[in-house]
Amino acid sequence: MIRFFSILVIGFKLAGAQSASTPAVSPDVLLESAGKRVEEFWEKFSAVACTETITQAKLGNGDKVLAQRTSNFDYLVILQLAGDELTVDESRLLQGQPTKKASDRAMLNTDGFSTLVLIFHPLFQNSFQYTLGGTQELRGRNVQEIRFEHIPGHRSPSALQLKGRDYPIEWQGSAWIDLQTGNIDRIAAGLKTSLEDVGLKKLSSEVQYAPIAFQAEKEIAWLPQVAVIEANTEHQHWRNTHMFSKYRKFSVTTDTKVDNPTE
Numbered sequence: 001m002i003r004f005f006s007i008l009v010i011g012f013k014l015a016g017a018q019s020a021s022t023p024a025v026s027p028d029v030l031l032e033s034a035g036k037r038v039e040e041f042w043e044k045f046s047a048v049a050c051t052e053t054i055t056q057a058k059l060g061n062g063d064k065v066l067a068q069r070t071s072n073f074d075y076l077v078i079l080q081l082a083g084d085e086l087t088v089d090e091s092r093l094l095q096g097q098p099t100k101k102a103s104d105r106a107m108l109n110t111d112g113f114s115t116l117v118l119i120f121h122p123l124f125q126n127s128f129q130y131t132l133g134g135t136q137e138l139r140g141r142n143v144q145e146i147r148f149e150h151i152p153g154h155r156s157p158s159a160l161q162l163k164g165r166d167y168p169i170e171w172q173g174s175a176w177i178d179l180q181t182g183n184i185d186r187i188a189a190g191l192k193t194s195l196e197d198v199g200l201k202k203l204s205s206e207v208q209y210a211p212i213a214f215q216a217e218k219e220i221a222w223l224p225q226v227a228v229i230e231a232n233t234e235h236q237h238w239r240n241t242h243m244f245s246k247y248r249k250f251s252v253t254t255d256t257k258v259d260n261p262t263e
Contacts, residue, residue, distance in 0.1 A: 033182030035122035071098035108238035127154035
């Protein structure tokens with residue numbers, strides 16, 4: 001079974017090259033703003049639960065669906081920082097029974113991609129190189145593209161877990177940051193270095209974030225909405241889609257009962 005997960009440790013380094021279409025925006029200021037928003041994400045995402053709908057698809061020629069399974073889960077994530085290592089633990093409780101199509105086929109399990117935005121956390125800014133792209137309007141907001149590329153020899157934010165071993169993944173890709181708020185609207189990443197030696201030819205991920213409002217609160221949280229992951233081996237192609245909805249505050253309550261001791 002192949003299982004993917006991210007995030008373990010994250011970090012980046014900024015490069016100063018810019019495209020001709022890039023406006024007069026300071027890369028350092030933009031990354032600082034994004035880092036603050038990610039710190040808020042760190043706090044808020046650990047304090048909520050939601051419904052996660054996962055559709056696992058095995059594809060054939062022309063992206064024809066050969067097998068598919070859709071499952072709904074009660075989902076929450078626990079983010080922990082120990083020293084300079086960032087870990088993500090996900091909890092999923094199955095709701096009902098999954099819908100299946102040709103369920104005898106092996107499916108791909110993908111974990112942790114909802115937190116891909118943590119690659120912009122200010123505590124880890126030494127493993128990637130950054131360059132600014134252009135700007136565009138995205139859902140009514142002006143966003144700035146920032147391209148990132150893993151620096152060889154530095155720690156990777158993600159790993160492929162296969163047969164009890166972890167294989168570091170070198171990501172490269174782009175993130176689109178709201179110029180007004182610093183929120184990361186979307187992030188897309190793919191393999192910089194092939195992992196064909198362990199059977200993985202292609203791996204790509206794209207995560208979309210959106211503002212979420214909670215009842216009785218005026219504050220808006222910027223949380224994952226959808227994550228799409230695709231993986232290819234020599235003879236197989238998978239696409240997993242994670243949808244996040246019905247966000248709610250997560251809390252733990254306990255009841256204590258004290259009995260008188262008996263002789």
